[in-house]
Amino acid sequence: MKLGLDISGGDFAPRANVLGAILALEQLPDDVELVLIGRENDITSILEEKGVKSDRISVVDAPDVITMEDHPTRAIPQKPNSSISVGFELLSQNKIDSFASTGNTGAMLVGSMYKVNAIPGVIRPCITSVLPTVNGGDSIILDVGANADCKPDVLYQFASLGSLYAKNVMNISDPRIGLLNIGEEEGKGNLLTQSAYKLMKESKDFNFIGNIEGRDLFTGKADVVVCDGFTGNVVLKQAEGMYTITRQLGIKDDYLERFNYENYGGTPILGVNSDVIIGHGISNDVAVKGMLCLAYDVAKSELTQKIKEAFK
Template sequence: MIKLRLAIDAMGGDHGPSIVIAALKKAVSQFPDVEFAVVGRQQELQQLLQSQALNDHPAISIVHAEDVVTMADKPGYALRAKPESSMRKALELLADGHAQGVVSGGNTGALMTKAYFVLKTLPGVLRPALMTALPNQRGGQSYLLDLGANPVCDSDTLFQFGVMGSVAAQQTLAISKPRVALLNMGEEEIKGSDVVRHAAQLLQSSEAVDYIGFIEGNDMFTGKADVIVCDGFVGNIALKSCEGLAELLVANVKSTIASHWAYRWFFRLFSKKLQQSWDWLKPDHYNGASLIGLRGVVIKSHGSANSEAFYSAIQQAVTEAREELPEQIKSRVESVLLEQA
């Protein structure tokens, strides 16, 4: 197997490089065929690597970058004023062929802008999309895109999201014929905006995807669709609403357990089974949104991610790089363009 190299933006996110280095400790043991270029302030990174007994690890190298893109930086400012940032240098390693993927927990808007500027989109791709995996009731995962990279989309862009999401599900979820659906306010054909209805017509008439129609928000986790397509405005609100509901449910369960000794006893009695259920739903396991449609693998980790969640983002980058996802998307998009010609 060809040895992979990932560039890790170690300075992004709410918690800084400490959680990145902790995640790397697990990653180097789980992926012995992968090298990691850790990008950030060298002295700080050396100290953290030493604290994890990783300072002499042959799979880890440091690329110094003095500047840091903060979570408050506006995308345009980050692009113009911080050309030597850890985020930019990590993307340049990918663009120059010195890495096969990038992982960053930094400012989403800045990462989108820099990735678009440094890497460019694949030929024929109108806009890159931010995509994440959701657990579903069938015990598997479904992809949701876009999550906010493109708040406003036309029908052609939504159509391409369906194509790219279908390829991603085939390559990384091992689904031979992914079912693609548009997220809408109803399942009836007359529902939704003109843009969504026209996107449905494009998807329905294409042989590139297995389009199953509209689905509503309450079907996002049923497994009815393997790929769920929407514009970034809808997708971001849908995802953040789900995250907020999950936090509410967890807080409510914890409060209930703590309220009475009998509930605490019940929890201890069934803790192993309950832990298995929680592990399946645990947000850490689904951290890592893919910026697909670019000329390279770019994974956005949640800014508030802990080390386990950041490891999940690294795992996602390894999977997409091994499957050569950008090349697979490029090939499919080219065939679709020929189909439409």
């Protein structure tokens, strides 16, 4: 298995990404190879500094960089020699099994849609985030930013995608799907959630348990929480903000520490033809290691193939 990593993306590139790859190499199985994509001189100098020589690491030179300020739609065609563009080219040619980056999220989404394409039948690919639950487990929420405006059939597909992810990557045999709403009753919510509820309650594609409220997000009431990307991103940023505040206040708690982004590394883009993993822009080496380990778990589970089969 070959995992591609964008070395030039993120706030602490290239060093954090190379160091994260070194950490991941120690944890991943021996048959996993890492393909480091970025400015070759930068990558090799850090590897030499750390005394790392391994036939499980290869370097692909990509001299250009797509920055956070670059327009996502224009960046890939305007910078074909960038690490993100080269990474997607390798992915589309099956020269790597997955591609991970902590760089420009918009460019990663655009590359996924136009370089490897959406799986036939998927209306809109989406991204997820982990919700640590008080019982020690994890739930996921989707979408968290790729699709700010959604229609009911899109939310229905998010439920299907989330259920497949929970089954195959999180190893939950019969994931409970909840629709995030302002009340538990069927008639609550706006036109979107009311219509989505009607579609989802009749589904045989997943285990729909009904509406859940914001207070239920971290209780484990649902394994998969479905919402539009605008709402999901607000939830995600609120959770990140509360974690930051607890750290600033000096509050130490094992449960609250599970909100540290370093624990999760990244999230896959669900619904595209290849495995694409997006990491947080502020990722350090530990988070990059986690992102690569997630990339391995997703590839090993054959999640993309199982989504293709489900959406035939």
